[in-house]
Amino acid sequence: MSMSMPMPTLLLLLLLLHGHGGAGAGDICIVGSGISGSSTAFFLTNYTTALSGAQLRVFERRAKVGGRLATVTVAGDHFEAGGSIIHPQNLHVRRFADLLGLAAKADGDDDWLGIWDGRRFVFQTLRPLPPGTSWLRRKLHALVNSLRLFKRYGLSLLKMDRFVQEMLQRFMLYYNGFESRPVFDTVEEMLKWSGLYGLTRRTLEAELLDAGLNSQTISELVTVITRINYGQSASISGLAGAVSLAGSESGLWAVKGGNWQLAAGLLKAANATLHLQEGIDSIEYAGDNYILKSNKGHEYSCVATVVATPLDEVNITFSPPISIPARKTQHTHATFVRGILNPKFFGLSSVSDIPELIGTMEVPEIPFSSISILKKYSEQDMTYKVFSRVKLNDSLLDQIFSRRKETIRINWPAYPHYEAPEVFAPIILDDKQLYYVNTFESAASAMETGAVAAENVARLLIARLRLPLPSRPAAPDHHDQRADL
Numbered sequence: 001m002s003m004s005m006p007m008p009t010l011l012l013l014l015l016l017l018h019g020h021g022g023a024g025a026g027d028i029c030i031v032g033s034g035i036s037g038s039s040t041a042f043f044l045t046n047y048t049t050a051l052s053g054a055q056l057r058v059f060e061r062r063a064k065v066g067g068r069l070a071t072v073t074v075a076g077d078h079f080e081a082g083g084s085i086i087h088p089q090n091l092h093v094r095r096f097a098d099l100l101g102l103a104a105k106a107d108g109d110d111d112w113l114g115i116w117d118g119r120r121f122v123f124q125t126l127r128p129l130p131p132g133t134s135w136l137r138r139k140l141h142a143l144v145n146s147l148r149l150f151k152r153y154g155l156s157l158l159k160m161d162r163f164v165q166e167m168l169q170r171f172m173l174y175y176n177g178f179e180s181r182p183v184f185d186t187v188e189e190m191l192k193w194s195g196l197y198g199l200t201r202r203t204l205e206a207e208l209l210d211a212g213l214n215s216q217t218i219s220e221l222v223t224v225i226t227r228i229n230y231g232q233s234a235s236i237s238g239l240a241g242a243v244s245l246a247g248s249e250s251g252l253w254a255v256k257g258g259n260w261q262l263a264a265g266l267l268k269a270a271n272a273t274l275h276l277q278e279g280i281d282s283i284e285y286a287g288d289n290y291i292l293k294s295n296k297g298h299e300y301s302c303v304a305t306v307v308a309t310p311l312d313e314v315n316i317t318f319s320p321p322i323s324i325p326a327r328k329t330q331h332t333h334a335t336f337v338r339g340i341l342n343p344k345f346f347g348l349s350s351v352s353d354i355p356e357l358i359g360t361m362e363v364p365e366i367p368f369s370s371i372s373i374l375k376k377y378s379e380q381d382m383t384y385k386v387f388s389r390v391k392l393n394d395s396l397l398d399q400i401f402s403r404r405k406e407t408i409r410i411n412w413p414a415y416p417h418y419e420a421p422e423v424f425a426p427i428i429l430d431d432k433q434l435y436y437v438n439t440f441e442s443a444a445s446a447m448e449t450g451a452v453a454a455e456n457v458a459r460l461l462i463a464r465l466r467l468p469l470p471s472r473p474a475a476p477d478h479h480d481q482r483a484d485l
Contacts, residue, residue, distance in 0.1 A: 034067020204241025
């Protein structure tokens with residue numbers, strides 16, 4: 001005996017089966033809500049008049065957007081725990097902050113730096129002047145600091161600056177208008193077009209020696225910078241090293257309240273559908289679309305999928321399988337301590353003799369890369385940030401610090417372990433509509449490089465899907481900003 005089902009009941013069942021967690025056939029899906037994923041979403045919605053009726057879905061396995069942009073709270077104060085600084089010539093990120101109405105806070109240019117070799121401070125800049133110091137005295141202070149640096153490192157300082165500026169001038173080509181800037185299918189094409197590819201073939205040390213820097217500058221000043229910014233030595237590949245050196249220049253800034261707000265604001269501006277605490281377990285090509293299965297048991301059908309998270313640190317199954325070169329990840333352990341440093345550990349007699357920023361040389365016995373003061377509550381109570389390559393246990397921290405009130409540890413899979421010559425994964429992972437933004441990180445990893453890579457992927461996806469363009473393409477207008485630099 002056959003039995004017919006009432007039409008309302010049938011419709012209800014269909015809605016229950018397909019409505020929960022499901023996606024429309026025209027969805028574009030982005031895996032990762034850090035600066036790469038959020039920038040991709042923003043550029044996609046700004047560079048097309050429509051997404052062919054598609055929804056833009058962004059998946060984030062954590063409870064908060066931002067990826068490696070995050071803050072930590074110590075004693076009620078919020079401090080950057082991940083990507084911390086923005087260069088004044090990072091024009092995409094600067095534009096994002098302006099569009100989103102985010103306030104900037106300047107990074108201190110007059111840190112009291114000490115370079116420690118494991119036994120003593122081999123070099124120190126001058127102690128900072130007290131607040132309210134006259135303009136003239138501040139100028140004299142800066143001049144004397146420059147003379148101290150020049151006395152120790154000589155013309156190598158000028159040669160290092162020229163090396164960095166040449167890299168930045170080539171990088172600025174990525175802000176050219178669409179009429180003179182092509183869309184790139186591979187990272188290699190992208191780097192060769194700007195003249196930066198050669199820097200990924202050799203170490204930073206080799207590049208700087210060719211540029212005329214002396215070995216003392218490389219083993220001390222350059223190494224301190226690369227250890228702080230990338231947790232690696234001057235044997236880092238050349239382009240990543242040049243980006244690291246640029247991160248030591250003046251005029252650096254951050255977003256007041258946390259750089260993660262950039263990602264949150266871009267996703268809101270893109271009107272993306274955000275799936276928090278929903279990681280993607282598998283991506284399967286099903287003919288005309290991709291089926292994404294999440295850790296919540298949901299399935300999503302997407303005409304295009306953008307992977308905007310490093311594949312080194314996630315376990316996504318691809319069907320058919322993809323082929324990408326193996327890449328090591330450089331973990332940075334960020335340890336936040338409220339307390340006071342132990343001057344005896346540094347061979348000093350008083351806390352007041354310890355520099356505010358301690359950079360270290362490439363000596364195996366040194367257990368950390370850097371220590372910096374984040375906030376001073378009193379002469380005997382401060383919050384510090386310690387970078388290291390491995391976790392610092394309590395026993396070691398109790399040697400470094402005389403007293404600890406609060407300790408917070410974060411293990412960041414921060415960036416690739418750079419080793420020249422670099423090898424790059426494809427941008428288009430399957431010759432169809434599966435894209436990988438973070439392959440560009442094998443050249444250099446920063447907020448701005450993530451945004452530059454994301455813009456190229458957005459343009460590439462739009463071209464390959466033949467999505468409608470605005471009557472006048474909304475390419476970023478950086479001309480006024482470039483004139484200010």
